[in-house]
Amino acid sequence: MPTIVVDVMPKPELLDPQGKAVTGAFARLGVTSFSEVRIGKRFELTVDGEVTDELLAEVRTLAADVLSNSVIEDVVGVEVAE
Amino acid sequence: MPTIVVDVMPKPELLDPQGKAVTGAFARLGVTSFSEVRIGKRFELTVDGEVTDELLAEVRTLAADVLSNSVIEDVVGVEVAE
Incomplete structure (x- = not known):
């Protein structure tokens, strides 16, 4: 079934x-290759049926x-996985 | 800078x-197109420098x-974003 x-x-301007x-754990482990780590959420919606343009529009809404709190979060992607 | x-x-076999x-909120809102919703984490690591094969191997480790608890979670993707 498609996902x-x-x-x-x-949001980039907010502290995470x-x-x-x-980032602190990486520093203590001696990992220095990354200047920043930000953590967000990944939702996997299993679709019952076919993925249509209307369904994608519904998912965007x-x-x-x-699925997000627009005061502190941005939706950065809506994609069909398989 | 690359991310x-x-x-x-x-893990699919565990309750989320x-x-x-x-899923319950969708049902109450009258949204019936999805049979399941699962929520995971998305980490964005900002790389200080260039993305090399060694760095990607380090990120996988x-x-x-x-970044994950292998008892209850799976790493489903490691990709260079930009």
């Missing part, structure tokens, strides 16, 4: 405490209204 | 309470050892 993937990330914690 | 994206999802909550 639609929705990616949601914290989870990401900062990982749901992503903006239900 | 490496690491996607981590709960967050995803179940979203970090993804398995630090």
Whole structure:
């Protein structure tokens, strides 16, 4: 069955405490290749049926209204996975 | 600067309470197009420098050892984003 993937990330201008914690862990482990880590969410919606343009439009609306908090997060991707 | 994206999802055989909550919210909203919702994590690692094969190998190791809990989660993707 097809899956639609929705990616949601914290807004770039906001602090991401989870990401900062990982950045700190990397530093303590001696990993220095990364200047920043940010952590967001990945939603996998299993579609019951076929992926149509209307369904994708519905997913975009749901992503903006239900799956993300537009005050602190951005929807960075809506893609059909398989 | 290039970004490496690491996607981590709960193992398919395990219950995902967050995803179940979203599935329930969809049902209450009258959205019936999706049979399942699962929620995982998306890590964006900003690379300080160039993306090499060694760096990608390091990211794969970090993804398995630090960014995911292999008891309950799978690393489903490691990709260079831009």
